[in-house]
Each structure stands twice: as C-alpha cells, then as structure tokens.
Amino acid sequence: MDITFKQVDYTYQANSPFEHKALKNLSFHLPGGSFTAIVGHTGSGKSTLLQHLNGLVRPTSGSVQIGEHTLEPKKKPKQAKELRKQVGIVFQYPEHQLFEETVEKDIAFGPRNFGVAEKEIAKRVKESAAAVGLDLSLLSRSPFELSGGQMRRVAIAGVLAVRPRVLVLDEPTAGLDPRGQQEIMDMFYRLHKEQQLTTILVTHSMEDALTYADHMLVLDKGEKYMEGTPVKVFQDRQALQQVQLDVPEIFQFLQKTSERFGKQVAYEGENVDRLAEQLADLAGDKHE
Amino acid sequence: MYAIEFKNVSFRYEEEQPYVLRNVSFQVEAGEWLAIIGHNGSGKSTIAKLMNGLLFPTEGEIIINGIPLNEENIWEIRRQVGMVFQNPDNQFVGTTVRDDVAFGLENRGVPRAEMMDRITSSLEQVRMQDYLLHEPYRLSGGQKQRVAIAGVLAISPSVIILDEATAMLDPLGRKEILDTVHHVQAAQQLGLITITHDLNEVMQAHRVLVMNDGEIWTTTVPRELVKRQTELQQIGLDVPFVTQLAHALERQGITLDEQPIDHEELLDALWTLHSNK
Amino acid sequence: MTGSLSSWQIWQVINMNNLLIVGQYVPTNSIVHRMDPRIKMLIIFFYVIFIFFANNIVSYALFTVFAVGGTLLTKVPWRFIAKGLTPVWFLIVFTFILHLFVTKEGTVLVNVFGLPIYSGALEQGAVISLRFFLLILLTSLLTLTTTPIEITDGVESLLGPLRRFKFPVHELALMMSISLRFIPTLLQETEKISNAQASRGVDFRTGPFRERVRAVIPLLVPLFVSAFKRAEELAMAMEARGYRGGEGRTKLRELQVMKRDVAALVIFIIVVAAALITRDYS
Numbered sequence: 144m145d146i147t148f149k150q151v152d153y154t155y156q157a158n159s160p161f162e163h164k165a166l167k168n169l170s171f172h173l174p175g176g177s178f179t180a181i182v183g184h185t186g187s188g189k190s191t192l193l194q195h196l197n198g199l200v201r202p203t204s205g206s207v208q209i210g211e212h213t214l215e216p217k218k219k220p221k222q223a224k225e226l227r228k229q230v231g232i233v234f235q236y237p238e239h240q241l242f243e244e245t246v247e248k249d250i251a252f253g254p255r256n257f258g259v260a261e262k263e264i265a266k267r268v269k270e271s272a273a274a275v276g277l278d279l280s281l282l283s284r285s286p287f288e289l290s291g292g293q294m295r296r297v298a299i300a301g302v303l304a305v306r307p308r309v310l311v312l313d314e315p316t317a318g319l320d321p322r323g324q325q326e327i328m329d330m331f332y333r334l335h336k337e338q339q340l341t342t343i344l345v346t347h348s349m350e351d352a353l354t355y356a357d358h359m360l361v362l363d364k365g366e367k368y369m370e371g372t373p374v375k376v377f378q379d380r381q382a383l384q385q386v387q388l389d390v391p392e393i394f395q396f397l398q399k400t401s402e403r404f405g406k407q408v409a410y411e412g413e414n415v416d417r418l419a420e421q422l423a424d425l426a427g428d429k430h431e
Numbered sequence: 432m433y434a435i436e437f438k439n440v441s442f443r444y445e446e447e448q449p450y451v452l453r454n455v456s457f458q459v460e461a462g463e464w465l466a467i468i469g470h471n472g473s474g475k476s477t478i479a480k481l482m483n484g485l486l487f488p489t490e491g492e493i494i495i496n497g498i499p500l501n502e503e504n505i506w507e508i509r510r511q512v513g514m515v516f517q518n519p520d521n522q523f524v525g526t527t528v529r530d531d532v533a534f535g536l537e538n539r540g541v542p543r544a545e546m547m548d549r550i551t552s553s554l555e556q557v558r559m560q561d562y563l564l565h566e567p568y569r570l571s572g573g574q575k576q577r578v579a580i581a582g583v584l585a586i587s588p589s590v591i592i593l594d595e596a597t598a599m600l601d602p603l604g605r606k607e608i609l610d611t612v613h614h615v616q617a618a619q620q621l622g623l624i625t626i627t628h629d630l631n632e633v634m635q636a637h638r639v640l641v642m643n644d645g646e647i648w649t650t651t652v653p654r655e656l657v658k659r660q661t662e663l664q665q666i667g668l669d670v671p672f673v674t675q676l677a678h679a680l681e682r683q684g685i686t687l688d689e690q691p692i693d694h695e696e697l698l699d700a701l702w703t704l705h706s707n708k
Numbered sequence: 709m710t711g712s713l714s715s716w717q718i719w720q721v722i723n724m725n726n727l728l729i730v731g732q733y734v735p736t737n738s739i740v741h742r743m744d745p746r747i748k749m750l751i752i753f754f755y756v757i758f759i760f761f762a763n764n765i766v767s768y769a770l771f772t773v774f775a776v777g778g779t780l781l782t783k784v785p786w787r788f789i790a791k792g793l794t795p796v797w798f799l800i801v802f803t804f805i806l807h808l809f810v811t812k813e814g815t816v817l818v819n820v821f822g823l824p825i826y827s828g829a830l831e832q833g834a835v836i837s838l839r840f841f842l843l844i845l846l847t848s849l850l851t852l853t854t855t856p857i858e859i860t861d862g863v864e865s866l867l868g869p870l871r872r873f874k875f876p877v878h879e880l881a882l883m884m885s886i887s888l889r890f891i892p893t894l895l896q897e898t899e900k901i902s903n904a905q906a907s908r909g910v911d912f913r914t915g916p917f918r919e920r921v922r923a924v925i926p927l928l929v930p931l932f933v934s935a936f937k938r939a940e941e942l943a944m945a946m947e948a949r950g951y952r953g954g955e956g957r958t959k960l961r962e963l964q965v966m967k968r969d970v971a972a973l974v975i976f977i978i979v980v981a982a983a984l985i986t987r988d989y990s
Contacts, residue, residue, distance in 0.1 A: 185571060185601060199903055224909065232907045239897075240904040242929035252926070256909025287933065292471060301908065318598055320471045320628045321669040347601045387603055392672045396694050403698050404705070415672075419679035426685065426704040483948055506950060514948045521938045522945035526857045526889045533960035538950040540958050550960075568892040582949065 144210035144229065144308045144341050146173040146196070151205035153191050153365075165191040167365045169205070173358065175308075178335055178342045180352035180373065183362035184387045189313075189345050192362070196311050196343065197230040198223050209309065228257045231307030235314045237298035238291065246272075246289070246297050247282040253305040264304075271300040275330060292323045299327075303334070309341045310334070316348075328355060349391040353377065361388065374410060393418065400425070432497045434590050434622040435459040435482060435512075440491035442477055451477050453645045455491070461589065462620040466633040466653075469642030470667035475626045478642070479594040482624070483512040496589060510539065513583030517595040519575035523567045528559060528578050531567070535586045553584040556618075557611050573604025577611055584615065590622035591615075597629065609635070630657075630671045634692045641668070654690050673697050734852050736783040739968055741853045745862030747969040748850055751976050755846055758980050759839055767983040768838065774979045775842045784852050792848045793841075800837045800844075807833030860884045861961050878954030886942070894935065901930045 153166040166188050173179050183189050194200045195207050198220055207214040212226045220226060234240065243249035250268045259267070272279060275296040281289065286297050299315070312331060316324035332355050335342045346352055352359055353373045361369035361376060363386040369376050376383070377390040380398065389395070394410060397418075401408045404425055411417060435458065442452040452474045459465050469475045480486040481493060484505035493500045495508050513535075516522045525531030532550045541549070554560045557577040567575060576596055583591055593612065597605040609632060616623045625632060633639050634653045641648040641656065643666045649656070656663070657674040664670075673691050680687065685704065691697035735741070740748075755771070762768045779789060813828025850859070864881035871877050905926045906912065912923050 184603070194903065197907055199906060224911070227907055227909060230907075232904075234900065234904045234907075237904065239934055240901055240908070240926075240930055242926050242933075253908040290472060305908070320667060321630075322470060322667040325669075389602070396672070396676070399694055399698060400701075403702060415675045415679040416682065419676060419683045419685075422676075422680060422701060423683040423685055426701045480944075485944055485948060506952065509948060509950050514945075516941065516945055516948075518938075518941060520893055521941035524886065524889070524942070524946060524949070526885055530857075530960060534946075534951070535949040537957050537959055538952070540956045543958055543960060543962060546958070546960050566892075567889065568896075586950070 144175050147208040149206045151202040154203045176339050178356050179358040180356035181345045181360045187362040188365035197227045230309040231302040232311040238294035241286040246286050250301045267304045271303040275300045311343045313345045353391045433458040434461045436494040438492040440488045442489050464623040464637045466636035466639045467626045473642040474645040475642045479592050483509050512590045513588035514592045515579045515596040519572045528565050529563045532582045549585045553581040557581045572600045573607040592624045594626045734784045738783040740782045744969045745854050745858040764988050766986040770979050770983045775846045796844050804833040804837040856888045
C-alpha cells in the first residue's frame, strides 16, 4: 500500500495556552513494499506521525493517503476500522498491551475485533505464534507468566495475526538483549520480504536503519529534515549531528580512516569483511 | 579489604525452585569499575540486588567494606552502596528534581541546612543544577537517570551500582549517563558496578564479569574478553564493531599486536603497519 | 471517528469532574502564591464558617472585599478564575431563581407568568447566591495559587498533632505526594495503551453501551498490571534509598510563617471582627 503525506500539519490543543505544533508542513511518499526508517530526536514528531498512519489522529491541515483511505482534517474517514485492519502498529514496549488470560486469546484479540471467522482465527494464531518464534506449548499459558522477551513476541504475534498490509514498528527492540534484538529485527525483515509488506520502522538505531531500510526520513521539530536512501543520508554527518543524531559506527570509522590516511574511503555497502579488505589495501599501500 | 566481596553465593527465590545464581565468588576493589554482562535472565540483576540487601543469599556470604551483610546492618550497607535502576520513571520519588535528590538524605535524617548544600553539589556533578524545580514529566529519560545518580551521590556512597540504567534510554541519553558516571567515578574514586548488555559500555570498564545461566562465565579485562568473539556469541553476547573489524582483518592476514578497544587504537595500529611498509 | 482517548482529553475529563488536585495551578508567583499553605487553608476554613454570621450589607461587603481583594492580589487572569467557576455558575443562578419563586416575604414586586415575586425573595436569593459565590471563589484561590505538593505539606503539618493518636500523618502525606508525582505518568500510560488497543480494533467511542463497557477491560487490565509493577519497582527503589518510615526522618520542605502570612492573618481577623461587630443582633 502506498502512503502519501501532503502538507500535513498537526497541532495539539489548538487555540489553548498549551498549543503545540507537532507536525509542520510534512510531505512525503512511501511506495508499497518499501522499508522506511524514520529517525529523529525525542520530540521530533515521530510518534505523532505514526498515529496518523492508522487514523488514531487526523491531520489539522493537509491530507494523508494510505492505500484507498484518505485522512483529512474535518472529514471522518468512512472505514476507520478497515484502515486499522490493514495497518498494524507495534508500539514501543508492546508487551504492556497484553491483558487476556492466555497467550492464545491475546493473539486472537485483534482478529476477533476485526470480525475474522473463528476457524480462521485459530489458524492465524498458530501461524503468527510460529512466525515470531513462540513455542506452541505456550499458547495455553498466561502471558504474564512469560519472560519479557516472550511477552514481546506474544504482543507482536497479536499484531501480525490481523495480517496487515502495512507494518509500523515503533522501536520494536527497545530493552531486549543483543541477541533478542537481532532475532526480532531479522524476523520483521523476513516478513517484510515474504509478505511484501510496506514497513515503517521508527528507531534510534542508525545501524538498523542502514541494515534494513531502503528509504529514510529524518524529522526535526515536526518538520522533514532529510530524506533519501540511508547511505545518502549518512553522507552528511554534520547535518545529522546538528539535530543530535549521528551516523552508524561504520560511517564514523570510515570518516576517521579517511582523515587519518588522507584519502577518501567510501562506504561500499560493506560488511566488516569488505571493510577489512579495504583497510588491508590501505595499510598495505607504500608510504610515500 | 575489598569494597565488595561475594563468597560462594547462591540464590533462589524459593525452595524447590531452580537456583538463579550458583556458587558466585568475586571481588570489587575500592575505586574500581567493574562491568557485569550477560544475556537477559543470566542472573546479573540478582547480583545487584544482593549487593545492597534487597535480596539475601540463600547460601554464601557477601562482605561490603569488610562488613558481612546481614539483616541488622542493611541500612548502613545501603548508605555505602547506592543503586540506580533501569526504569527512570519508577525510581523518581519526589515531585521535583530537588525533592527527589533530597529523598535519600531525608531518610537518613540529614539536617536541613546540610541537605541544600549536598543537593546542589551532587546535582552539579551530574550537570543538572539548572533543573532544580523541574517536575519529572518535563525531563527526558537521560535527565531523570542523571537525577537518580545525583540522589545516590548525595549520600556519599563508596560504591554505585547501575543496574541496566541505560537500557531504556536513547543513544543520546545513554551517552549522557556514561559520560556522567565516567566523570564522577574518576573524580571521586568511587567503586562502580555497571550491569549492562551494551558492549561499548563494557569496553570503558576496568574489569568485566560475564554471567551465563546463573554462573560466572569468566572474569577478565575488556581487552582480553573481546578476543573470544565466537564463544561470546554462543552465550548470546555480541562484540563491539572494532573487535569484529579486528577479527576480519585477521582473516585478511593482518594480525595486530594488541586487541584494539576503540577506533583510535585500531587506526593507530593500521597506521603503524602502513608506515612500516 | 472511532478513536482512543488522548491524555489531554482525559485531563479535561478530570478537570470537568472537578477533581481540584489536577492542573488548576496558575503560576504567577504573586504574594498569595508565596504564602504559607497552612495559613491559606486556615483562613479559608474560618472564612467558610464566619461568612454564615454575615447578615447585613456591611458585613457582606466586608467579606466580599476580602475575597475580591485576595483574588486581585493573586494576579491570576480573570478568565482562569471564571473558567474555574463555570461548573458552579449554574448552581448559583439556579439557587437565585429557586429563591425568587419559593420565598414569600416582603412586598410583591412583579408577577411573572402569574407567579408573584416578593422583595424578600430577591434579597434572600441575592444574599445566598453571593455567599455561595464567595465561598467557591475563595476556595478556588487555594488551588489556583498553591501547588498540590504545597497543599500536601500544609495538610501534613496541620494534621501533625494527630500523630500522638497514632494517626499515620507522614504515610498519608507521602502517599499523597507520590500519587501527585505519578498522575502525569499514568495519564501518558493510559493514552499509550488506549492507542495500542484502538489499533487492535477496539472501539472506545461508538457502539452499544454494553460493548463500550467491555472495551474498557483491555484498557484497565494493562493499566493495573503496569501500576502494580511500577509500585513494586518504586518500593524497591525507595528501600534501596534508605526509606524506612517516618521515624528519624528530616524534611527538605519546611513551611515557614513569614511576615506576609502574619499580615494576611491580621487582615482576616480584622475583617471578621468588623463583620461580627457590624452584623445585626436583633
């Protein structure tokens, strides 16, 4: 599903002493099937943007187009529920939203609300539990007996079971240990590819943006600050530092290497082995 | 005399439940920075809670500055061992920054006149002196954690434990906290114990203790630890970028004399190679 | 549109229900703001009692001047004060009208739809509405000029003597201040969970009443779970920071009666005395 923001403004508590503009004149287009990373310092408008994606809020001015659905200031969208069915959001610390007696019921909660047939629900619960790597023996357990990492997976399975076409991830790995982080991100990437999802990842990790995203949006104070492929955005470290962000460690290292050796070492989409080759060449150069 | 000493400590929450910690022994010297790492559920946070009497060992003994910890002296022990927890919101007791730092002082009956001085000086150490009257909801996660550190500093402990204190922060907040503790630790010769799974954080510590499934996997210095990349990955831990790169260079046939722990060390080594050619 | 509740909306709901502890404070740092909360509370307490002794124009004028004068000193813009009074305007006007038609004293002034209005009714209606208005005005000044935590400190100090009867004054005050501290946190949490469940297809706003009640469960259960977890962690953090009850504890927040407080008290006593002297004793 394509997503288009056209000159979107969003103002909290308009006409009150607490008026606050969270989004200002924001326009962008994300083609269906793309993987976009949205980054920005705390308070840059990321979470407000995210709430537009399934109609939790409507723009104060401008318009948002998500597939067939349009969000406009004064018009109530006709099929808000249909929109939410198509756009799944994994909020930050999603395990906080668990409430049912069993894991199975909690995963089934979304599909049931969206009117999926019971037989189909049972099938989807098993499928999504498997997709997030939950052992099926856990389905009959209370979600509150599980470890933090398992609870996170239950919550994610609950979103996946609705079978959204757009998947919005708000810092899905926060608080997990390194292995857990990697597993969760790899899982999302696999789903993204397998089901041709349109994925939007809100993250603080520039490494994740570089690894998984094909498009990147940098926000600052509610405005679009930079946009492009991650590699392109990471070319301008200074600009990112001005809004209290930075480039991935590999870019930092390349920059230092270039300065030290007085020779431009460019990023070539590398893993560490490719980088090591470049460095080996560099170190092997005859000193003049 | 050690600042903290664990002697064959085992712990389980209830009888018949599995042990969370098994036969753990280690020492922390006065003024030393020890990092404790391990995957989630490896027992590292249990160690933290044992250190200041929030839990008591099922077996074994814990000695703080020469005093064996027991039910009677935990109040004194808690004065010596300060602790900062993971969730910035759930340890902020006061309605303002000033009140929160005061909390620990009030609990210990510090006279009011002395309180103000100690609040100001500890807030200065974490660079939060300009936020004296701010309410917690107006602070970022990193700022709240800095206030929590100030609250601990105000009672002049000899050891500070950071129990995953940076886990819920964004990179900027994480950096703020690391810079702060680095600065404070060096300035006051405090014992510092950081419990974390951020390996970049570990690299700055003097020593590192690795936990795996309730047991000590190894105790070593960071530079030695990262040499064991494959083994670390097997127990669910990652090594820093620089280490990965150094290992990749090895595969290219470039062996460095010493395991680098940051960008500069690696670049220095490469530059030396380059110049000697 | 089906939607979730924002914390701002929840905030407004709380304000509408007039739980005065939230969000009413207007920081203008006036002399009234800087007063000792205990003195403010004492004055209001006795004002509420003594205004019932007023029974003629002079005594009422004295109380009115005191309340209006106090309001002016706060430097709080009138529209905030008016806003605070909005929910009670209706009651004040209603009381007045009720008196017009019910009281039958004095001479008939005019007939409205065949109902006679007496001069005494006008008088009594006005007096009771005025008294009502003054009471609300003065009490709202407390919340407009005193932070919730100052109120807590004041209550703790005023209730201090009850400690002798084993009344847990310190615990009560600590509970109040921790609740105040966590209100914004819990509001944020409510907004977050309400958003998450709305995204999973819960509809909080439309549908039959029974459905909407059911929709609250996915909101309440997580909120309770999280509140308990917070409470547990907070208790541990407090213990780690050496908390063990009120005994042997000192306090950073200290209330001090200053010149301005004495002045306010003296003025108040003079007003009350004057009112007591000038009221009718027939």
